[in-house]
Amino acid sequence: MGMVFRQGQRRHPRSGERYSALALLRHGLTGADWPKVWRQHDLAPSYDAVVIGGGVHGLAAAYYLAANHGRRNIAVLERGYLGSGGSGRNTAIIRSNYLTPEGVRFYDRSLKLYETLAADLNFNVMFSQRGHLTLAHSDSALRTMRWRAEVNKLEGVDSRVIGPSEIAALVPRMDVSAGVRFPILGALYHPPGGIIRHDAVVWGYARAADALGVHLHQETEVTGIDVAGGRVRGVRTNRGSIATPVVVNCTAGWSTQISDMAGVRLPITTLPLQAAVTEPVRPFLDTVVVSGTLHVYVSQTDRGELVFGASVDPFPSYSQRGSLEFTEGVAAHVLELMPSLAGLRVLRQWSGLCDMTPDYSPVMGETPVEGFYLDVGWGTYGFKAGPVAGETMAELIATGKTPELIAGFDLARFTEGRLVGERGAAAVGH
Ligand code: PYC
Secondary structure, eight states: OOOOOOTTOOBOTTTOOBOOHHHHHHHHHHOTTOOOSSOOOOOOSBOSEEEEOOSHHHHHHHHHHHHHHOOOOEEEEOSSSTTOSGGGTSOOEEOOOOSSHHHHHHHHHHHHHHHHHHHHHTSOOOOBOOOEEEEEOSHHHHHHHHHHHHHHHHTTOOOEEEOHHHHHHHOTTSOOOTTSSSOOOEEEEETTOEEOOHHHHHHHHHHHHHHTTOEEESSOOEEEEEEETTEEEEEEETTEEEEOSOEEEOOSSSHHHHHHHTTOOOOOEEEEEEEEEEOOOOOOOOSEEEETTTTEEEEEOTTSOEEEEEEEOSSOOOOOSOOHHHHHHHHHHHHHHOGGGTTOOEEEEEEEEEEEOTTSOOEEEOOSSBTEEEEEOOTTOHHHHHHHHHHHHHHHHHHSSOOGGGGGGOTTHHHHTOOOOOGGGSSSOO
16 A cells, blocks of 8 residues: 555645655565655544444545545544455445446446546555456346346446356356356356455545545444434544544444444344355456355456455354355365366455345435435455445535435335345356
8 A cells, every 4th residue: 555646646645755667666665754655633622523433435435525525524433453354254246237227327336436447546456357257057047037137237337148168268167068057048247247356446536535634533433322302413432532523324234233323224134154265366257246046156366366255144143254165066066167277276265244134235325314424234245345335425414415326225115115136146146
């Protein structure tokens, strides 16, 4: 993490310090005078808005409040370090090939924001639009892929169903023969999808928000939210109390506990989702491959490692550790698709917490408590939504008007029977 430059630029964007190639090398080797990417601040007694959660959602909301709406007196509170939750634990897949028109439009705006994010933040987020394949192993899966492709096309999103020979051309190592246990009948191919460097997204938003005056507070745990007369008055933390008229819940895993503090109940169940990474090997996989039936997705990083993920664990838990059952299952499923990977060693595994809603769509917007906003319930889709969630939440808070893109994701839909069923577009079956 460090300095990035527009082509030909020779100054650090905030400090204005001049750099030469030699100075960069000296910084890299010695660590001397390395400028901080964001600053530390004392907790102020009051802020215009407090964002809870220092992942991509919270940082993006704070950044767009500052960048798009000129709001500067904002704090982001993070219990651990920035990006220590879902933002640092996901498998960094970006796509917009959803099933519902609401979902497609929303995630596509996020994908578009990701396309220009490196330039917008002047920070290399390493977005690789290498294409995304969702395999179909049965007629009913193929029908769902066709359905998604049609909705995608109607919304202007590049997606189409392709057959086994085109799949084999894209992924030569894939076993597309007919005699296997789970034959590949086709796939939804989504060329703009891909992977990104998730830490870089967090650091890029953090640096840009800091440069605009946002206070980023790490190791700052929220212990209570003060509500009086039906509106938010402040936030209590392990470092002291803050007066504020606006609190935004941008947490994952603990979204229900934070909302409970404001007296707002959420229809969310929290489940871990596990992932793993292998030793690096020569590049051979340059698309993202997903199989809902086999509960697995895999991509290869720029460093050559294979990153795997599965569906959420079958029971609620707050554990962020991996399990042997997961490793065995994911390895078996990957080998069904690419038998030549046998022998590859797994280096690390971990899990992140997914807040599942009844319809697999998020909960965004206002609540019955004035000034208390929700950006939660991201299930297994949170990271890819970070930019658009930040942009729309910032617009809502600054203008008081709910942007059309998130109108369907309001909390009231669960009591009014307006669900936005997005389960059919989950990366894997749940
Ligand atoms: O929705 O693309 C996805 C996804 C990948 C991993 C978890 N969810």
